[in-house]
Every structure is written in C-alpha cells, then in structure tokens.
Amino acid sequence: MEVTEITNWAVDLIRVHKRYGKIHALRGVNVQVRAGEIFGLLGPNGAGKTTLVKIMMTVVRPDEAHGTVLGRRLGHPKKLARVGYLPENHRFPPYLTGLQVLDYFAALAKVPRRVRRQRAPELLDRMGMADWGNTRVSKYSKGMLQRLGMAQALMNDPDLLVLDEPTDGLDPIGRRDVRLLLQELRSRGKTVFLNSHLLSELEMVCDRVAILVGGYIARQGTLSELTEHTVEYHVVAEGDLADLDAQIAELQARRDRSCVIVTGHDTRRVNEVIDLLRRNGRMIESVRPHRFSLEDVLMEVIGGGEGEPVPIARRLDAPR
Numbered sequence: 001m002e003v004t005e006i007t008n009w010a011v012d013l014i015r016v017h018k019r020y021g022k023i024h025a026l027r028g029v030n031v032q033v034r035a036g037e038i039f040g041l042l043g044p045n046g047a048g049k050t051t052l053v054k055i056m057m058t059v060v061r062p063d064e065a066h067g068t069v070l071g072r073r074l075g076h077p078k079k080l081a082r083v084g085y086l087p088e089n090h091r092f093p094p095y096l097t098g099l100q101v102l103d104y105f106a107a108l109a110k111v112p113r114r115v116r117r118q119r120a121p122e123l124l125d126r127m128g129m130a131d132w133g134n135t136r137v138s139k140y141s142k143g144m145l146q147r148l149g150m151a152q153a154l155m156n157d158p159d160l161l162v163l164d165e166p167t168d169g170l171d172p173i174g175r176r177d178v179r180l181l182l183q184e185l186r187s188r189g190k191t192v193f194l195n196s197h198l199l200s201e202l203e204m205v206c207d208r209v210a211i212l213v214g215g216y217i218a219r220q221g222t223l224s225e226l227t228e229h230t231v232e233y234h235v236v237a238e239g240d241l242a243d244l245d246a247q248i249a250e251l252q253a254r255r256d257r258s259c260v261i262v263t264g265h266d267t268r269r270v271n272e273v274i275d276l277l278r279r280n281g282r283m284i285e286s287v288r289p290h291r292f293s294l295e296d297v298l299m300e301v302i303g304g305g306e307g308e309p310v311p312i313a314r315r316l317d318a319p320r
C-alpha cells in the first residue's frame with residue numbers, strides 16, 4: 001500500500017544514518033527543503049553530502065532513513081520521475097554525441113520520444129551549447145560536460161532538481177550561467193537541492209543552507225538566520241594601538257593592528273571603546289558593524305572553536 005504523506009516540504013529527510021564499514025558517514029541527518037526554494041547543502045569534502053543525495057536518489061541504501069521526497073516516502077520510485085539528478089563526477093559514454101546523451105538518459109527516465117526530440121536541442125541551446133549537439137562527448141571539455149550534465153538533469157522537466165557539485169569544472173562564466181539558470185528554475189516554481197563545498201556559489205544563490213560537517217548538520221536556515229547572531233563592530237583608529245591592549249581587553253574587546261573589535265550587538269561597549277581611544281588622543285577613522293559572512297559561520301563550525309582563527313583582514317573585506 002502506498003502511503004502519501006501531506007507535507008509542505010519538497011524534501012524532508014529525517015534521521016538519516018549511513019555507515020560504510022567503519023566509517024559512520026551520516027549520523028542522524030535531518031534536512032528540510034521548502035517547495036520552490038534553492039537549498040544548498042554545504043560542507044567540506046568527505047562531509048557526507050554525496051552520500052545524502054545518493055540516499056535521496058535511492059542509489060545508496062541507508063542504514064536508517066525516514067521522511068519524504070516530493071510528498072512520497074523516501075525511496076519511492078515513482079516520484080523519482082519528477083526529480084532531475086546531476087551526479088557528482090558523472091560520466092557519459094564517450095562515443096555518444098551530446099544530443100544522443102540527452103536522448104539516451106531521458107529515455108531511461110521514460111520521457112516520451114516526441115518530448116525528447118524537442119527538448120534536447122532546446123536545452124543544449126539554453127546551456128550555450130547549440131553548436132555542439134552532434135559532436136561526440138569525448139571531445140567536450142570538463143565545463144561542457146558539466147553543462148551537458150545540467151541539460152540531462154532537466155530533460156524530464158523535473159519539479160525537484162538535485163545537483164551534486166554542479167559548478168565543478170566550470171569557469172566563472174559557466175558558474176554565473178548555472179546561477180542564472182537556477183534562479184530561472186526557481187521563478188518557474190521548481191525546487192533545487194544543491195550540494196557544494198564552494199560556499200561562494202551557495203551564498204549567492206541559495207534561499208536556505210544547511211552545513212554538513214562530519215556526518216552532522218551543524219547549522220540550517222536562511223542566510224540571514226545563519227549569520228544574524230554573529231555581528232561585530234570594528235572601530236578603526238589611526239596609528240598603532242598596542243599600548244592600549246590591556247584597557248581594550250578590559251572592555252572585552254580585541255585588537256587587530258589599528259582596529260578594535262567588539263563582538264556582539266553591544267553598542268554600549270562600542271562607545272566605551274571609542275571613549276578609550278579618544279581619551280588617549282587617537283583619531284577614529286571609522287566605526288562599522290560587520291555581519292559575519294556565511295564563510296565565517298562555516299569556519300566557526302568546521303573549526304569547532306579550536307581551528308585556525310579567521311584572519312581579520314578577510315573579515316573586513318567580506319561582503320555584508
């Protein structure tokens with residue numbers, strides 16, 4: 001008997017566990033993706049991102065997993081017809097042309113021949129490869145293979161698009177093209193689930209992000225939810241402030257060259273720092289709030305508090 005659960009989530013994965021022998025790759029992962037959003041699963045290499053996606057796509061069997069994909073229980077084969085999938089490091093038979101690849105994989109996904117014939121050249125064109133359809137994929141560059149992989153994932157006009165490291169091998173223009181494509185798909189109501197170790201890619205395009213580290217979801221939420229609690233103020237003064245270090249420390253601030261950093265939403269302490277500097281005849285150059293970037297949050301999570309401190313120069317340059 002089929003059980004259809006009513007859920008607002010396009011993807012709702014609950015308590016996913018996976019061991020490969022001694023490696024406990026996923027240790028009770030919970031991930032929720034809203035319908036119509038671009039969701040990014042971010043984590044360093046080996047975090048378990050590909051394993052999670054493969055479990056979603058029923059390519060890998062979990063030790064434990066609950067939840068739904070497009071409203072059907074995880075692993076339900078029928079719903080996969082509504083899912084487009086770009087695997088990590090995908091390989092296509094080198095003797096096929098681009099158009100043949102699209103036709104072949106869409107046929108496997110049971111896309112009718114008439115639709116395949118029409119959609120394959122359209123998608124190649126959309127991916128900027130209109131002239132390459134009749135060339136064998138053995139002649140394609142890494143970036144072209146990746147574009148073809150994206151086209152392949154779209155051949156069944158999926159409701160949910162699952163992309164594992166889609167910008168791998170793409171140059172900056174290719175990466176921008178992928179971003180624009182994902183935004184276009186979102187505007188058409190599609191849901192995108194995106195794996196990446198490149199946070200700059202996710203930061204620019206995702207509505208919500210989960211950070212997977214060592215088989216656990218360390219953080220999950222919108223970009224502003226992930227970064228809102230991590231604010232600091234930078235008070236920059238002229239000259240060297242080393243002689244004031246003890247007093248700066250008393251105000252629970254810290255110093256990086258001529259910048260005094262106050263962590264948290266604490267404007268009273270910011271003013272105390274300014275008073276201290278002025279009392280000592282220092283010229284204030286600027287006072288600015290600095291919201292942490294997703295990268296800062298990622299470093300904090302990966303570092304687990306004992307990792308390398310994030311260099312202050314990069315924080316100052318980070319986008320707000």
Ligand SMILES: Nc1ncnc2c1ncn2[C@@H]1O[C@H](COP(=O)(O)OP(=O)(O)O)[C@@H](O)[C@H]1O
Nearest residue numbers: 020023025043044045046047048049050051052
């Ligand atoms: N088929 C496999 N056999 C054994 N170990 C695996 C296999 N696939 C992945 N792993 C291990 O599981 C962990 C997670 O891998 P993976 O899901 O590929 O992470 P990511 O995609 O985040 O880089 C890694 O330690 C990896 O070595």
Ligand SMILES: [Mg+2]
Nearest residue numbers: 049050051088
């Ligand atoms: Mg991977």
